[in-house]
Amino acid sequence: MKIAMIGSGAAGSVFAAYLKKGGGELYLVDRYQAHMDKIARDGLVFVSPAGEEVFTGFHTAPTAEQIGVMDIVILMVKATQTDTVMPTVMPCIGPETVVVSLQNGLGNDDILAKYLPEERIICGFGTIGTELPEPGKCMSKPESGVIMHFGASKKSPLNDRVGMYLQETFIRGGCEARYEENIKPFIWKKAISNSGYNTLSAITRIKVGPEIADPFGRDLILQVWKEGCEVAKADGAGDLWPELQAELPRLAEGFATYYPSMAQDVLIHQRQTEISVLNGAIVKYGEKYGIPTPVNSVLTAVISCIQNNYDAQYKG
Numbered sequence: 154m155k156i157a158m159i160g161s162g163a164a165g166s167v168f169a170a171y172l173k174k175g176g177g178e179l180y181l182v183d184r185y186q187a188h189m190d191k192i193a194r195d196g197l198v199f200v201s202p203a204g205e206e207v208f209t210g211f212h213t214a215p216t217a218e219q220i221g222v223m224d225i226v227i228l229m230v231k232a233t234q235t236d237t238v239m240p241t242v243m244p245c246i247g248p249e250t251v252v253v254s255l256q257n258g259l260g261n262d263d264i265l266a267k268y269l270p271e272e273r274i275i276c277g278f279g280t281i282g283t284e285l286p287e288p289g290k291c292m293s294k295p296e297s298g299v300i301m302h303f304g305a306s307k308k309s310p311l312n313d314r315v316g317m318y319l320q321e322t323f324i325r326g327g328c329e330a331r332y333e334e335n336i337k338p339f340i341w342k343k344a345i346s347n348s349g350y351n352t353l354s355a356i357t358r359i360k361v362g363p364e365i366a367d368p369f370g371r372d373l374i375l376q377v378w379k380e381g382c383e384v385a386k387a388d389g390a391g392d393l394w395p396e397l398q399a400e401l402p403r404l405a406e407g408f409a410t411y412y413p414s415m416a417q418d419v420l421i422h423q424r425q426t427e428i429s430v431l432n433g434a435i436v437k438y439g440e441k442y443g444i445p446t447p448v449n450s451v452l453t454a455v456i457s458c459i460q461n462n463y464d465a466q467y468k469g
Contacts (some may be wrong), residue, residue: 154224165229166291170199175326191289222247258430277303304336345381349374362409387442
């Protein structure tokens with residue numbers, strides 16, 4: 154199957170590398186021209202716990218209009234950009250194309266349902282730390298166990314065929330993946346987890362390991378998670394609190410020396426974050442169900458203020 158990766162930055166490149174290693178035919182789409190040119194010329198350098206590898210044979214393009222109709226379109230642009238990007242992606246989506254959101258956050262399926270039937274929408278995520286240190290080079294810092302979860306927005310033969318193909322291709326590429334019967338609890342758990350350590354890292358400028366080791370940092374993360382779990386339960390995702398509590402040791406070990414994506418957005422790139430689909434989404438769902446979310450509300454406001462004022466920040 155032809156697979157387009159729409160948004161081939163750090164995470165998109167890592168996911169594409171696993172799929173390429175598993176035998177997939179990959180079309181990388183990204184406006185970072187130096188990155189696309191380097192991959193087209195020399196291949197993609199992929200650094201993982203297994204070592205360093207170079208994969209060649211990628212198709213690259215700056216826009217989706219240039220790649221033709223795909224069998225699978227994977228969205229890896231920021232979730233806040235989906236509505237803006239989807240009209241430009243439609244030329245590569247045919248009547249049997251399945252669109253797969255592996256983006257962070259909540260509500261991605263609702264946005265995609267404005268553009269195509271739910272019978273052709275899959276949503277999920279990866280629990281993988283990713284970095285793009287230079288053009289043509291990506292780094293994967295995965296957690297242990299199953300690190301890629303995805304499932305159908307609505308069960309259908311097309312979604313099942315694509316879901317199983319992606320599961321098998323990821324696994325062949327060395328990425329443990331699972332096509333889930335019910336993806337909602339997994340998406341909520343990932344979004345809640347991110348809303349804790351990811352958002353706090355962006356505010357404190359501290360990597361994940363020291364953040365969790367500090368009693369104040371650890372307590373803040375747990376407060377964010379507790380609120381998120383109450384909201385998720387009201388939304389039908391079940392009781393996620395025991396599972397999230399068990400996450401802390403794995404995060405502290407696996408992401409110890411890592412600046413997660415929101416911290417990279419704020420500290421390195423100074424660009425829009427995904428706060429609105431993480432803590433901000435928890436706040437909105439909380440309002441819907443009448444559940445207070447004071448800690449998430451404050452963190453949403455702090456990050457929103459930061460990203461609105463990059464030019465006014467202290468430069469030293």
